[in-house]
Amino acid sequence: MRAVTLNYAEIMRLIKASFFVTTGFAALIVVGRMALAEHPQSWVMLAAQSVPMALLFTTLLFGLLANRPWTSRRLARWMGRPSIHGIWWGTLNTDWVDTTGRSLAPIPIIFVIRQSYLFVSIQSFTQSLAARSNFEFLGTDEKTTDMHLSYVYELRRPNEKKLTFGHGQLILQDEGNVLAGDYWTNSPTQGQLQLRFVTQACDGINSYESASRVIARVRDQDT
Secondary structure, three states, X not given: XXXXXXXXXXXXXXXXXXXXXXHHXXXXXXXXXXXXXXXXXXXXHHHHHHHHHHHHHHHHHHHHHHHOXXXXXXXXXXXXXXXXXXXXXXXXXXXXXXXXXXXXXXXEEEEEEEEOOOOEEEEEEOOOOEEEEEEEEEEEOOXXXXXXXXXXXXXEOOOOOOEEEEEEEEEEEOOOOEEEEEEEEOOOOEEEXXXXXEEOOOOOOOOHXXXXXXXXXXXXXHO
């Protein structure tokens, strides 16, 4: 079961937006019916009759938003819910060391984030490991106004029969183009992530190789 990722403020904003959309659509119905009516009609009665149709329209619109990718930056600003849908590329820095005490160099990592208005899911890929999120939360810190992406994830390491679980806490930065923060696992290891937005086109992307091809294509278009 997917977890809804809205906080209280966003739920209230959604309720207000639904009210305005329903009211506006009901008003359009009343105006249209009064303009087309052959005989004068009571606008109060017309308003009462238009409300069920307006509610149906709002419900259908909400159902559409709940399942479609959240990709419109203009709508995202209006609703106060940022769009992070797409492919993100960056590096992972870990505190893990081998038996000789040698640490690892920064590891290239790709996030594929799929987002609708209600839901967020995350897949992450390095050249050797893939992980997916089990729980996600995207919301604003009321004290700092930072937008946080928190998630719990699982991954299976090569040649291991056990699952590794972890938690990430990222902050949206640079006008919504950077995700940066920390992660922890039950290995136990921890480290930092820094990711930059690449593209919203992530349909069918399910591996490091397929995501890398899209990233290379986007870079070629930008040069």
